[in-house]
Amino acid sequence: MKRLITPKTLLVVLFLLAGTMAKAQVSALSDLTAGTLAVYCPTDQVKLTAASTGAASYIWKRYPGANTSGTPVTLAGTTANLTDTPTDAGYYTYVSTAxxxxxxxxxxxxxxxxxxLPGISAAIVSSSPSxxxxxxxxxxxxxxxxxxxGKTGATVSETFAYKxxxxxxxxxxxxxxxNTYAFANPGDAVVGTNFAYTVRITYVIKACAETTSNAINFNVIATPGKPTIVVTP
Structure with a gap:
């Protein structure tokens, strides 16, 4: 016996699918993969410290991704303190051997x-562009x-919350x-030229990679005075 899919049933299914596919914006460390210890800005150096009884040196390895399933890179540092600068955004997994x-x-x-974190791009558009x-x-x-x-120079799949x-x-x-600015009249109606409006965007999860957008300039022109009429007989 075949079951008919009613419009109501289809709507519920689509809603559930949308919920499973939607990604929460990353705004806290807990929004990332479980086990992530720290978030770094694009130009930051990753700093780690190992401790082992009887160790004379250490072997450090870095894996791409949030686990050790990839191909590791053996790093140059051999002391207990590691300083490393990954070249791309995304997850990295470090291990050490004493x-x-x-x-x-x-x-x-x-x-x-x-x-x-990847870099950030920023831009603004006006609701009256012309x-x-x-x-x-x-x-x-x-x-x-x-x-x-938006993210710049990165192929990471995470979506981020911005400030x-x-x-x-x-x-x-x-x-x-x-993310929007509504003009306030008369606050934005002061007569003058080249009032430059910009926006700065940074991550919620960490105050870094701040980027300033392009400027949109507005000119506010004074209106002429109210005319008076003189009747000439």
Whole structure:
């Protein structure tokens, strides 16, 4: 006996599938793979310390990814303190082996998993892209700027939560911390030229890789005075 799929049933199935495919934005260390110990900015050096009784030196290895299933790279450092600079964003797994003075090697340490953030791109667009000049009394209602942020130079699959701060002529606008900025009239209707609006974007999970967007410049033109009429007999 065949069962008919009703529109209601199909809607539920699609909803469940969408829920399983949707990815939460990374805003805390707990949002990454379990076992991740630290998050590093794109230009940071990863710093690790090993400790072993009787060790004279250490062998350090770095695996690509969040486990030891890939092909490791044996690093140059042989002391208990390791400083390493990965070349790409994403997960890295480090392990260490202790070696005593006679050359005997310990068992390999438990893995230490870290995550290196990608760079950020930032851009803004206006809801009225073809107009950047307004009369002081005619800034249209609903005029907004929208910020877009994205990963640069990275193939990581994680999606990130961002923090935003809007600026006018280089001065932070109080309270303007969402991904959009709505013009406030008369606050944004001061007469003048080249009012430059920009936004800075950084990660929620760690304050690094901050990027300033392109500037959108607005000119606000003074309106002429109210005319008076004189009747000439």
């Amino acid at each position: 070696v005593n003075a006679e050359g005997c090697e310990s068992t390999v340490s438990d893995p230490a998993i870290v995550y290196v 107009t950047t000049q307004y009369c002081e009394t005619a800034i249209p209602a609903g005029l907004t700027l929208t910020a877009t942020g 935003y701060q809007w600026y006018k002529n280089g001065t932070a606008i109080t309270g303007a911390t969402s």
